[in-house]
Amino acid sequence: MTTERPILYSYFRSSCSWRVRIVLAHKKIDYDYKAIHLVRDGGEQHKDEFRALNPLEQVPAFQLGDKVLTQSVAIMEFLEEMYPQHALLPKDPWKRAKVREIVEMICSGTQPIQNLSVMNMARDDPPERVRWSNYRITRGLAGVEVILEQTAGKYCLDDHVTLADCCLIPQIYNANRFSVDMEAFPIINRVARHLEALPAFKAAHPSAQPDCPTDP
Amino acid sequence: MTTERPILYSYFRSSCSWRVRIVLAHKKIDYDYKAIHLVRDGGEQHKDEFRALNPLEQVPAFQLGDKVLTQSVAIMEFLEEMYPQHALLPKDPWKRAKVREIVEMICSGTQPIQNLSVMNMARDDPPERVRWSNYRITRGLAGVEVILEQTAGKYCLDDHVTLADCCLIPQIYNANRFSVDMEAFPIINRVARHLEALPAFKAAHPSAQPDCPTDP
Incomplete structure (x- = not known):
């Protein structure tokens, strides 16, 4: 330390x-x-x-x-x-690997290709931009849902908060911004409900940051 | 093991x-x-x-x-x-972090947004597709070059092969496919020359794989 x-x-x-x-x-x-x-x-x-x-x-x-x-x-x-x-990676190497797999599916496989600079490719066509982000996030979360079928407990991996959970919640926020149909992902929804109740996840939320505008 | x-x-x-x-x-x-x-x-x-x-x-x-x-x-x-x-991460936590920083710049910040599925956004316009990939790879490698100014020795981090090197070489191959001007990246070029001479990098090259077509 x-x-x-x-x-x-x-x-x-x-x-x-x-x-x-x-x-x-x-x-x-x-x-x-x-x-x-x-x-x-x-x-x-x-x-x-x-x-x-x-x-x-x-x-x-x-x-x-x-x-x-x-x-x-x-x-x-x-x-x-x-x-x-308050470790965010399990001790078991295979479980650590599964956490990192979920992290990468979100942080390499989903977020970079739905974000602002890629969307700007279609900047003259805002509806097309939203459709693109919606499609990429839907695809990314569908993959995560498949992995969570094997790994999830209360959280992404068993009943311990891991780095995967830290990546999932911001991605769900983006999903909602782009009107992704979250009904398709029951495990993600269940995990998210548990995570959102935790003090650390509340403290890290955009609305709790000093630079969040008070008038939305 | x-x-x-x-x-x-x-x-x-x-x-x-x-x-x-x-x-x-x-x-x-x-x-x-x-x-x-x-x-x-x-x-x-x-x-x-x-x-x-x-x-x-x-x-x-x-x-x-x-x-x-x-x-x-x-x-x-x-x-x-x-x-x-044959460790591919250094023992020092800060150096490990710098290796992972380079890995992520390539694997999240560059490759996903230059690859096939993103390019297909512009599939009716092949020259636009090449321009997009060229632009994203150029930007990504420019960032890597900036980090390598602080970290590189013979390889991406000092004189030991790390995970960063394992990600860099395939990205350079993609850069060449999309005619990126590699002259702009002298440190990357120097590191690549050293890496390409290593037996492991030769063995892993696409041309050495059993599924590589013999007639190009």
């Missing part, structure tokens, strides 16, 4: 930042929240001050002393190694 | 299968190679026999006894834990 106080550069609605916030809250890690508004003034992530810190011009970025780490799964795995309390 | 003989379901040209093949070769793990042709007859991954094994209808799929694992990074992390010889 390190003694430095970490900083998370985050945007309240960024699903990748949200994953990391859940891990930080679940492990009860104290950190400073620095909001980077991804839209205002052309995007604060492109300003010189933030670029000096993270030349990739993305959130989340995780800072510990003078070191900066980007990419949500890399940050989550780092937190799991450095702050072992 | 397990005693069961693993099976890799692979397609010679699949960059996600290729990543796993490099790990298997680097760790000198004996395994059976089962080819799944992703194009022939509408795609062998959709046939009943393979679907019974992997309902996600994707390669790579890694089988150990009666257990099946999908998703390339999850498989690579599992191999690293189960077959610790």
Whole structure:
């Protein structure tokens, strides 16, 4: 366990930042929240001050002393190694693998191809954009549902909160934004209901972040 | 270390299968190679026999006894834990995190948004499809180049082969397929030259797979 106080550069609605916030809250890690508004003034992530810190011009970025780490799964795995309390990976190697399989289905197989920059391919046609995101998320969650048939208990893997759960909840939020028919995914829904009741998941929700607008 | 003989379901040209093949070769793990042709007859991954094994209808799929694992990074992390010889993650937690950061930049940030199903969005316009893949790969590799400025030695991280290297080489192959200007990435090029000379990287190359057509 390190003694430095970490900083998370985050945007309240960024699903990748949200994953990391859940891990930080679940492990009860104290950190400073620095909001980077991804839209205002052309995007604060492109300003010189933030670029000096993270030349990739993305959130989340995780800072510990003078070191900066980007990419949500890399940050989550780092937190799991450095702050072992309230473990988010099981000890059994096969179960760890199944957790990472679900993580990757969401973080590589679903979210990147439904997000803003890919949607912008069809930017002149907003209904087409929504249809695309809806289709990709539906396909991604259908795959997750298949895996959860083998793995889920109360949560994605048995009855312990894991990194898979930290990725699932923000993806469901995106699914709802794009009107995905969630009735098709009964296991995901059951797991989500359990997760949403947990204090860490409440604390990490976009609506609980300091940069969430009070007037919607 | 397990005693069961693993099976890799692979397609010679699949960059996600290729990543796993490099790990298997680097760790000198004996395994059976089962080819799944992703194009022939509408795609062998959709046939009943393979679907019974992997309902996600994707390669790579890694089988150990009666257990099946999908998703390339999850498989690579599992191999690293189960077959610790010729380690592909450093011991230092920060360095491990930097390796995973590069892995994610390629496997979540680049490959999924340049691949076939996303390209099919613009399927009526092949030149637009190539431009899109070229743009996404160029952007992705530009980010990797920035990180490598801090991390690279002979390989992506210092002078030891890591999971990052196993992901980089297949991505460069995709870059060349889509005519990305690789001159812009001197560190990536230098690292690639070193990697391509290694026996494991030669053994895992698409051209060395049993399902690679002899007549190109």
